[in-house]
Amino acid sequence: LMVWLRRTTHYLFIVVVAVNSTLLTINAGDYIFYTDWMWTSFVVFSVSQSTMLAVGAIYYMLFTGVPGTATYYATIMTIYTWVAKGAWFALGYPYDFVVVPVWIPSAMLMDLAYWATRRNKHAAILIGGTLVGLSFPLFNMVNLLLVRDPLEVAFKYPRPTLPAYMTPIEPQVGKFYNSPVALGSGAGAVLTVPIAALGAKLNTWTYRWMAA
Numbered sequence: 001l002m003v004w005l006r007r008t009t010h011y012l013f014i015v016v017v018a019v020n021s022t023l024l025t026i027n028a029g030d031y032i033f034y035t036d037w038m039w040t041s042f043v044v045f046s047v048s049q050s051t052m053l054a055v056g057a058i059y060y061m062l063f064t065g066v067p068g069t070a071t072y073y074a075t076i077m078t079i080y081t082w083v084a085k086g087a088w089f090a091l092g093y094p095y096d097f098v099v100v101p102v103w104i105p106s107a108m109l110m111d112l113a114y115w116a117t118r119r120n121k122h123a124a125i126l127i128g129g130t131l132v133g134l135s136f137p138l139f140n141m142v143n144l145l146l147v148r149d150p151l152e153v154a155f156k157y158p159r160p161t162l163p164a165y166m167t168p169i170e171p172q173v174g175k176f177y178n179s180p181v182a183l184g185s186g187a188g189a190v191l192t193v194p195i196a197a198l199g200a201k202l203n204t205w206t207y208r209w210m211a212a
Helices: 002-028 042-064 069-090 104-116 121-145 150-156 180-211
Strands: none
Touching (some): 042 104, 069 104
8 A cells, every 4th residue: 555655645745846846847938938039039938848748758758767757747747738828719819829848759759769768867867958959949849830920919919918028029030059959969968968967966865855
């Protein structure tokens, strides 16, 4: 019974943290969820989202020791965000007003790296972290190409809580970088690895807390 309770608690813990991570994600990715700033802020969004995915996914994957937990974590984030999308849609906003990030394929790559290296923690950090950082901007740019014109949505349906000084303006695509996907992937691949290492280190602290 105690073993069952412990396992159940672990998975419920994953659900709770994934839900809270999604709430943080919505704030971190405000410019992509509410499509008015999506093109000019794509690089910042890519880095913040890929690092947030990596730290939580690798933490729980190493915590359970089961390849597939990272995908499970990303799936919970996705489902919860679709619920938020549905809430906005129910309020009368267009279907494309909230854009759900594509976390699952990147999390699957982390699971694959962990599984293919026979549950090697360091490989999960280095290879898995790099794959998450590299792939996330690619999957999300494909996703954005399927969305209606973001500028049209921004002007027609401005976010209710948007302050006056953040009124949507003409996106300056290419002003600071020529390829947001390339820069997002490059920066993500570099930054996601140390953040993944932090997620792995959190397990040490968790075990010490559990043993106390």
